[in-house]
Amino acid sequence: MNTPIADYVSAYAAGNAARFHMPGHKGRMFLGPESRDITEIRGADDLYRPRGIIRESEENAAQLFGAARTVYSAEGSSLCIRTMLALAAWRAEEMGLSRKILAGRNAHKTLMAAAALLDLEIDWLLPAPGEGLLSCTVNPETVRKRLEQQPYMAVFLTSPDYIGHCAPVRETAEACHRAGVPLLVDNAHGAYLKFLHPDRHPMTLGADLCCDSAHKTLPCLTGAAYLHIRKNAYRDWESRAEEAMALFGSTSPSWLILQSLDRANRDLAAGYPRRLESAVHRLDRLKRRLKDRGWHLEGEEPLKLSLAPRSMGYTGEMLAEILENHGVVCEFADPDFLTLMPSAETTEQEWERLEEALEVERKAPLREERPDPGSPERALSIREAMLSPAELIPVEKAEGRILADAGVQCPPAVPIRIAGERIDAAAIACFQYYGIRTCRVLRSRQEERHAP
Ligand SMILES: Cc1ncc(COP(=O)(O)O)c(C=O)c1O
Incomplete structure (x- = not known):
């Protein structure tokens, strides 16, 4: 071509x-x-x-x-x-x-x-x-x-x-x-x-x-x-x-x-499909080994490895640190998951380094603590909320207020609540779980106009 x-x-x-x-x-x-x-x-x-x-x-x-x-x-x-x-x-x-x-x-x-x-x-x-x-x-x-x-x-x-x-x-x-x-x-x-x-x-x-x-x-x-x-x-x-x-x-x-x-x-x-096929097979092999050793894997994507490591005694962040100490950098880690994105360009030495780094000691499982995000309640349109006068407040004071930020996201940029939604206790629990301390909400006078 x-x-x-x-x-x-x-x-x-x-x-x-x-x-x-x-x-x-x-x-x-x-x-x-x-x-x-x-x-x-x-x-x-x-x-x-x-x-x-x-x-x-x-x-x-x-x-x-x-x-x-x-x-x-x-x-x-x-x-x-x-x-x-x-x-x-x-x-x-x-x-x-x-x-x-x-x-x-x-x-x-x-x-x-x-x-x-x-x-x-x-x-x-x-x-x-x-x-x-x-x-x-x-x-x-x-x-x-x-x-x-x-x-x-x-x-x-x-x-x-x-x-x-x-x-x-x-x-x-x-x-x-x-x-x-x-x-x-x-x-x-x-x-x-x-x-x-x-x-x-x-x-x-x-x-x-x-x-x-x-x-x-x-x-x-x-x-x-x-x-x-x-x-x-x-x-x-x-x-x-x-x-x-x-x-x-x-x-x-x-x-x-x-x-x-x-x-x-x-x-x-030309060459890419063949390299991809061998990367997918390599990852399949690794996934099978990890499953045999008790790892819980998330998702069915053929070129992504997502681990839910709490059952092995680690948060995603703890595991990310262990991998980094072995010179392996992941795509994403949060309290519950760790995601690795190999590609058709990943070398055999890199696969082996990853495999070695994942030889971690199995520990007592960590309790699942992930809060339920609940159901969002819409109070205003996204656009109206985002363009309204707003103020930054601590999340613990945000219950009942309308979010003005485009979205308050858990990593990696997936919204917990979005602009125009009313912040409830479930949302605050999620904000806190993901380490979010402040959020931008409509100014009080603006909010009065949209009281339920
Ligand atoms: C699901 C999803 N959609 C869209 C995007 C935005 O893609 P880009 O970074 O190519 O602009 C991302 C970025 O991480 C994503 O994860």
């Missing part, structure tokens, strides 16, 4: 032009990659109006991912999530639908920011009792019933989630399509799913719009992401995707990131 962006920049860098254009480093080396760091000069392309090398490269990516159209993002899935919601909101306006989405509560905080910017409302699919905050089992039958009750503008799923749980995307897509509602999937953690056998990518399973953080699992630079659009998903989406992205994105996207996405196409079309 060709690499038009990377080739263009190589030729430009080799041409030794006097760079009387941005950026200010002029291609001189300060950090290392400056000679390849350019901007939208004459002859290069424009990310938000791609007609040349960027368009050609995006078409390569669309072919790889089986999308009608793939658009690059140099600002992660965060930018793609805002873009997906803008596209869905345009469709809703045109069709005279409500600006309300139905979403799994394990959503990343970007969803709340996007809802505030676009003035959308969110009805939630909540986790089952005892499931905690990081995951949210979605039942397609529940989605089907909710869609019968309300004409939502879109359904939004986060799959895989941070600790490796995958939603039933195919069945949910069927329920959505029967009701004429588009399915949007935050697949930030799952770009690699396309290259498994069988392919488990949300676009293959029926998503209408989907974002992948290329940088999370593929060999790409941080910030690299894709927005995919399904064929015939909605007539304007393919032609208006960049216009929607340009509403939120920087006018100076990183050309290093664009080259990284472009270069990845060649690898994804």
Whole structure:
């Protein structure tokens, strides 16, 4: 597969032009990659109006991912999530639908920011009792019933989630399509799913719009992401995707990131699937050994290892420290979980180092202390709450107040409560459990106007 962006920049860098254009480093080396760091000069392309090398490269990516159209993002899935919601909101306006989405509560905080910017409302699919905050089992039958009750503008799923749980995307897509509602999937953690056998990518399973953080699992630079659009998903989406992205994105996207996405196409079309397959087998082997030794594993994602180590006598943070002492750095740790993200680039020596580091002494189990997050109560719209005058107060004084922060999140950026929700005792217990000491709430005078 060709690499038009990377080739263009190589030729430009080799041409030794006097760079009387941005950026200010002029291609001189300060950090290392400056000679390849350019901007939208004459002859290069424009990310938000791609007609040349960027368009050609995006078409390569669309072919790889089986999308009608793939658009690059140099600002992660965060930018793609805002873009997906803008596209869905345009469709809703045109069709005279409500600006309300139905979403799994394990959503990343970007969803709340996007809802505030676009003035959308969110009805939630909540986790089952005892499931905690990081995951949210979605039942397609529940989605089907909710869609019968309300004409939502879109359904939004986060799959895989941070600790490796995958939603039933195919069945949910069927329920959505029967009701004429588009399915949007935050697949930030799952770009690699396309290259498994069988392919488990949300676009293959029926998503209408989907974002992948290329940088999370593929060999790409941080910030690299894709927005995919399904064929015939909605007539304007393919032609208006960049216009929607340009509403939120920087006018100076990183050309290093664009080259990284472009270069990845060649690898994804050639050697990557084989390397991925062997990484998945390697992880399978490790998972089996860990299970045999009594570890409790979370999630079913094939390229993620999430441990629930309390049953072995450790919190996630304690285990993270042990791993660090062995030179192994995890992706995420909290009081209950530890998540490791290997990839197709993980070497055998690194796998062995991890395996060795996990040879910890089994201790008396730690009691489960994770508080139940309860059910959120909405008092105001997300946008109204976020734009209201607010004050910062200690969480122990927050009961009954309305949250003004986009969201108070447990790590890793999953909301306990979001802007416009009333803070109750269950929320305060969760804030305290995750070490959150203060939160921003509506000023008292504002709150009186919204008293229950
Ligand atoms: C589930 C989920 N969605 C979206 C994002 C945002 O992705 P990005 O960092 O690529 O902007 C993250 C980031 O961690 C995430 O975990």
